[in-house]
Amino acid sequence: MKIQYKISNESYDILIQKNINNTIKKKLDSLHSDKKVLFVYDKQVNKSIVKKVIKNFKDSGCMLIALEFQGKKKNKSEKSLFNLLDIMIDNKFTKRSIVISLGGGVLGDIAALAASLYYRGTIYLNIPSTMTSIIDSCIGGKTAINYKNIINSIGNYYHPKTVFIFHEIIKLIPEREFIAGIPEIIKCGLIKKNNILKILKSEKKKILERNFQIIGNLCKETLKTKIFFFKNDIYEKNNRLMLNFGHTFAHSIEMSTEFISKNEIFRHGEAVGLGMMCEIYFVNGKENSIFKSVRDLLMDYKLPVKISDKKFKFEEQTLTNNIFKNIFLDKKKISRFPRFISLKKIHKPNIANLSDDNLILETINKII
Ligand SMILES: NC(=O)c1ccc[n+]([C@@H]2O[C@H](COP(=O)([O-])OP(=O)(O)OC[C@H]3O[C@@H](n4cnc5c(N)ncnc54)[C@H](O)[C@@H]3O)[C@@H](O)[C@H]2O)c1
Secondary structure (H helix, E strand, O other), rough: OOOEEEOOOEEEEEEEEEOOOOOHHHHHHOOOOOOOOEEEEEEOOOOHHHHHHHHHHHHHOOEEEEEEOOHHHHHOHHHHHHHHHHHHHOOOOOOOOOEEEOOOOHHHHHHHHHHHHHHOOOOEEEOOOOOHHHHHHHOOEEEEEOOOOOOOOOEOOOOOOEEEEEHHHHHHOOOHHHHHOHHHHHHHHHHHHOOHHHHHHHHHHHOOOOHHHHHHHHHHHHHHHHHHHHOOOOOOOOOOHHHHHHHHHHHHHHHHHHHHHHHOOOOOHHHHHHHHHHHHHHHHHHHHHHHHHHHHHHOOOOOOHHHHHHHHOOOOOHHHHHHHHHHOOOOOOOOOEEEEEEEEOOOOOEEEEEEEEEEHHHHHHHOO
16 A cells, blocks of 8 residues: 655655565665665564564665664653764765664654754655554654753654555554554544544454554555645644644643653543543533544543543542643643634534633543
8 A cells, every 4th residue: 555645845655565575675776875774763663573674774785773762752852863963973974875763753753853954854764663653643744852841842844755654563563552543543534534433433353453454544544634634734834733633632631640640641642532522522512422422432442531541549620620721731822722623513623712711621520
């Protein structure tokens, strides 16, 4: 399967393939590169996968530097970024050298930023290895590090020459992480007409078995939906904002639960599931049919529909207050009010303000 990302002057392929085989070698052979490769891979990726990718570089006659990296928030730092840049400088990389990452969203964001900065741009290739990176961060070109405790505060837009999505990587993703990717897929089914919701409802067994055709189709539909919303709005002024559906509440839930337990209670995708329920409830002021169908779908995949589903100790009022407070840190706001994506009707998202404090509190109570 293949999707083409083609917006303005940027054009590249997203390949969705069952096995790695010699796919990367074929691409390397077709690039006009100097065959110097900095390959950065996440420590948690199964070593058999790392070996198969490395074989592609060797078969293509590349000079390879392989570097292990641990994907985590703390490592999305200037230290990691400059480590990559130092390696490129020390090994006399040129503008025609290659940076290739095999990892999650953290590694992808840093590797793309390093590739964009070195001599104002070297060749970048991406092999996403987590559900977030496969269905979300691998396209769209956003790069970043966290700096001075501000998430994604330093970054730019830079696109890979190819994204490789491999089913043999998806098959090895741990169960909870795999399932946590589903809410972002549901999101794309809610904001645009496509086959996603139908597939999620009718093919649950095959999805959970990670059937190649079905998972491949879901990835394809999800990424095509993302590309649709990027069109004419790569810098997120209007259309692209729709992809933030569920995220105003989700970010606040993540921040508030992290604060209470000092550990990540919710995976980002799990919080997005709760966030979508909140944003549907807020705009309708009741549990309407969309709210119920999203809740049913999340429950079908054993995803949390209440914060208490995660069974950690919290004081209800403190958590409600924190979620309420953190909503006002929303990055998208342009006035006093946080903005969110309202979905009154299915496939008809638009931007709105969260301007009713009592309704925000009532909404939070729905998912506590
Ligand atoms: N650029 C964008 O458009 C965009 C979009 C969404 C998110 N992001 C960024 O992505 C990051 C989150 O991404 P993430 O959830 O992939 O985080 P991550 O990269 O930290 O990976 C999560 C965990 O999974 C592990 N891991 C990676 N591959 C694995 C595999 N195959 N099997 C088992 N474990 C594996 C990692 O070591 C890490 O512990 C955030 O920094 C966020 O800002 C960027």
